[in-house]
Amino acid sequence: MAVIRDVMPAFELFQPSSVADAQKLLEQHGPDAWVLAGGLDSFDWLKDRIRKPKAVVDLSGIDELRGVRTTADGIEIGAMTTLSEVVNHPIIKQKYDLLAQAAEVVASPQIRNQGTIGGNVSQDTRCWYYRGGWPCYRAGGNICYADTPEGRNREHAILHADRCVAVNPSDSAPALIVLDAKFVLRTRKGERVVDAEDYFIGPDIDITRLHILQPGDLLTAIRIPSTWAGAQFYFEKIRDRNVWDFPLMNVASAMTTSGETIERVRIAVNGAAARPLRLKAVEDAVRGKPRSATTGEMAGKLAVQGAVPLQFNAYKIPLMRNLVKRAISGVEEATWTS
Secondary structure, three states: OOOOOOOOOOOEEEOOOOHHHHHHHHHHHHHHEEEEOOOOOHHHHHHOOOOOOOEEEEOOOOHHHOOEEEEOOEEEEEOOOEHHHHHHOHHHHHHOHHHHHHHHOOOOHHHHHHOEHHHHHHOOOOOHHHHOOOOOHHHOOOOOHHHOOOOOOOOOOOOOOEOEOOOOOOOHHHHHHHOOOEEEEEEOOEEEEEEHHHHEOOOOOOOOOOEOOOOOOEEEEEEEEHHHOOOEEEEEEEOOOOOOOOOOEEEEEEEEEEOOEEEEEEEEEEOOOOOOEEOHHHHHHHOOOEOOHHHHHHHHHHHOOOOOOOOOOOOHHHHHHHHHHHHHHOOOOOOOOO
8 A cells, every 4th residue: 555645643733822831731741742843844754654743732832932132141042933033133143153154054045934943953864764764773673774785875974873874964053062052951850951062962872862852851942152252153064955955064163263373163063973073172183273274184184083984975074074174274165075
C-alpha cells in the first residue's frame, strides 16, 4: 500500500497565552506533547506522519516570548522572535551583526518571516533516512543507514560521529555560540540558564536529540551579553543553492585586535558534526598572533585534525579548513580549494 503524505495525524491543539500556561500543558502531557513555534520543522514531521503527538502546544499567542529587549548587559531575544525581526533589529545590526548575518541566510524571506530564533536552534536534523522514517539509531533502531557502503552521506558529519553521522542544520547556532549567548529555559524545577554551546548535544550524550530540552521544558529567551558587542565579525555559509538550502557547512567568528595582533577570538562551525562546534584549540592557537593568511592557514589545518570523511563527503575537510582560514584571516573570497 502506498504511503499517504501530507495528511497530518489527529491531535489536540492548545494555544496558551502565557509561558506559565504553556509549561503547565507541557508538563501535563509529557512525551505526548509537541511544541509548535514557527512550525517549519514541525509541519514536515506532522505531514509526513513520522511524528504523531497527542497534544500540540502552539506558542504563537504568547506575547512575552516575542521581541528584542535591552538589558543591563546586552540584549534578550524572545524565543518566538522571527528571524526577520532578528535580521532587521537596529541594535542587533549595530552591535551583534554576526547574528543578523547568520539569520539572514536562513532559507528564504518567506520562511524567515515565519521561522523563529528558538525554532532555528531547536530544529531536528535533516538526515533523509531519519526524516523518512527509517529505523536508524536516532529513531531507536540499531543501524546508521548513512554510514554504510550503500549510504548517501554527502551532507553528513566528518567529526565527532558516534553511531549517528547526521549533522545539526542551524545557521544561527554558531553565531550565538561565538557571541557567548545564554539560553533561558523553563523547566519543572524553575528557570535554568545555560551557555549556548551547552544547549546542543551529540550522539555520545543522547543519540535521539540535538539539544538538552526534555519533555516539559521550554526555551523562552536567548540573552546576548555585551562581551563581543562591536567586535570584528565573520560569517559564511556554503550551500548548494543561494536560497532555501540548509548549510553544507557554516562558520562564525568574533575577534578583537590590537593593530594586526589577535587579542580575543571565538570561532564555531556547524554542519561538521551533530552539534555546532566551538573550536577552542583554534582560538588558543591564534590568540596573540597576527591576523594574516599564514595564521589563517595554520588555524584551518588545526581545525580539521581528526576529521574522518564518509564515502561522499570528503570535500567537507578542505571546505572546513578554508572556511576557518577565512574566518581568522578576514579574507572574504567565497572560494575554496582542496
